[in-house]
Amino acid sequence: MTTATRPGGVSSQPDDSKPPVGGARVAPPTGAAPRNRARARRRNLFSALLFLSPWMIGFLVFTAWPMIYSAYLSLTDYDVINNPEFVGIENYVAMASDEKLLLALGNTAFFALLQVPMYVVVSLGLALLLDRAGRASGFFRTVFFLPKMTPPVAVGVLFLLLFNGSNGIVNAALGMVGIDGPSWTTDPNWVKPGLVLMSLWTVGASVIILLAALRNVPKELYESAQLDGAGFWRQATSVTLPMISPALFFIIVVNTIAALQTFDEAYTAFFGAGNSTYSNDAALFYVIYLFQQAFEFLNMGYASAMAWLLFLVIMIITAIQLVVSRRLVYYEGDR
Amino acid sequence: MGIDRRARALGVFAAAGLLLSGCAVGTGGQSGGTDAEFDSGAELSGDLTVMGFSGVDEVATSRMELAESELGDVNVKLIEGELDIQQFLSAVATGDPPSLLYADRDQIGSLAARGAILPLEDCIDGEGIETGDFVESALNQVTLDGTVYGIPEFNTVQLTMANADLLEAAGMSIDDVNGSDREAMTEAAAAMAQNDGGKVSVIGVDSKLPEFLPLWVAAAGGSVMSEDGRTAQLDDETTIESLEWAVDIYEQQGGFSAIKATRDAADFFGGGNQFATNTLGAMPMEQWYLNVLNEVSPDAPMAFDTVRTTEGEPIAFAGGSAWAIPAGSDNPEAACRWARVMTSVDAWRAAADARVALREEEGLPFTGILTGNTVADEEIEGMTTADEAPWSEGVAAMYEANQNTRTLPANPADAEFDDAMQEAVNRVLNGQAEPAEALAKAQQTAQAALDEAWAELEGGD
Structure with a gap:
């Protein structure tokens, strides 16, 4: 691939009105390059997520979810055996005394x-x-x-x-x-x-x-x-x-x-x-x-x-x- | 735009979390099993999962064999180890409780109050369980607000155990350390104790605080809780005086701190135990320790008696185990049958036979089993083979104590009550508070817990 690229990785748009400088060949303006790059980025993202998924699943199941759930429980009267009963900030107030x-x-x-x-x-x-x-x-x-x-x-x-x-x-x-x-x-x-x-x-x-x-x-x-x-x-x-x-x-x-x-x-x-x-x-x-x-x-x-x-x-x-x-x-x- | 999407995603995530939290709970307190039909003649099948019962010794296995034979096609599975309350609660919370629970009797009240276990009236009627055969105090311990929630088994009682040589050397007798004369017991403690530069080398008398405070209070004619389980009596005069006296026994010998250090360093279960090495004069102790002593130090110079009230009458503060059927049990009929057979006189007879055979094989006397069933106890007492003093005296004292037991009534806040009481005693033992002050505070804490728990139980929240 011979597309010219500006600093920062943004590709230059081909200009049909001007001849190629130095006779260099420029890719036809098909829009394939951005699509390819987008596809590659998606592939990379997918691979990254795939590799990260064991940790992410572990984090969500064993850390994030229990934290969210315990935050909810902290607002309840719950004895493990019966359903939690919402009591607002009562537990936090009781802690003060x-x-x-x-x-x-x-x-x-x-x-x-x-x-x-x-x-x-x-x-x-x-x-x-x-x-x-x-x-x-x-x-x-x-x-x-x-x-x-x-x-x-x-x-x-x-x-x-x-x-x-x-x-x-x-x-x-x-x-x-x-x-x-x-x-x-x-x-x-x-x-x-x-x-x-x-x-x-x-x-x-x-x-x-x-x-x-x-x-x-x-x-x-x-x-x-x-x-x-x-x-x-x-x-x-x-x-x-x-x-x-x-x-x-x-x-x-x-x-x-x-x-x-x-x-x-x-x-x-x-x-x-x-x-x-x-x-x-x-x-x-x-x-x-x-x-x-x-x-x-x-x-x-x-x-x-x-x-x-x-x-x-x-x-x-x-x-x-x-x-x-x-x-x-x-x-x-x-x- | 990106931020909006992220915010929306977060919102969905939080909502899903809350929704899931709603789904994840609410499995406890089910009434599953209440539709069960209990009939002693019914053919049973399915699985029976038992939690809290290890079933490792001959007293357990011989009864299990009998129970399994009466359960027919039921497949019995034991969950290894003693009851782990966390494990049980997790199982209840996930909607998968065991079919049957084996718990300490003092846990039954709290579990019943929270709806974690089923009332057993139908089970008792259907299987024909003879509740009249049970030791009365044991049955009281599993009866909450007039309803039976557990089938009791085993009874633990305290005896006075003493070193006869140390008593004799101090010019004392077992009567001086059995609690009938508290002044004499304090004097005996001081007379037998040896203290080397702040370190106690011989404990005269160990009053076994904090655990035995309820025993000493009962021995003085009081109780740490009212009979209906609704009122704490921790700040009663009898309770305060009993604590002061039991703590003073330690003070006479160098203080609790020094005595506990010596107690902790002892080879409690070995041949070098405190009685065998003449480093303990006397203490009240549960009857199972008689077996330990007989086995590891048969020549120890022991003397036994019951613990006695200040009026000289035998007394013990009983504990033990119980079978209970969890709410949501998948096989309550089999659970009830198991509880009935395991606590039957036939089962205890089989257990005693197995124990006698084993003790004969080991060349040791059979010192009896306290079953929690009065008919079985009477029969097994006749099978004991401890014919020589002092062990025969120990066995006699054990059976005498078994007929004079007290307990705390079942109540819905037993853990909180125990915690408040023991914390008060520990604060006194650690020198952080005076008995009256510590018990007054414990009274407030315990009564608040009882009031709240009873209110919740009766729906008057």
């Missing part, structure tokens, strides 16, 4: 504020150590990642054993350095810090992401920094942290969302079958309360409203993080 909901929100916020920074610091510390581990790095990378494979329910049970105030290994270790460990599993003041410490068990995935980011920092930058007289600390703050800031930002966002949705370990330890009667207010996290409302008290409408409140809170926090990231996160491709 629900003391347990406020307690659960407070516990969750406290947990996230304590857990996310610790998680990031420990992940970064381990990644820095691994970065210097040389050949042993592969072995330790696997070792750090292994706990991530442990089912959260097992972690919940382990928490009760490891952090047992009387015979737990954590207090035994503290005892060896002269510290009388607290009652992690029963003292309301120590339940959340204990759960935060236990959550560090699964830092492996974040460690690996940060290690990859550390290894991607160009060596030339350190050499230049050294030539300019930068010491270890200056290199860390002026080279390492800016260069790995996108990975750090990703870990902070993802872990903040995970912390706000924490459920498995605390539920197993304090509300599950093995501990069905003893619970602790300090471990009542938002999603645990949501689960209780949905499946113990069968208030599915109220639970749906709670789910939407959590969605909103996470959206706002993530949006704030994104805004702040514009100042603090450095992307190499950006100008």
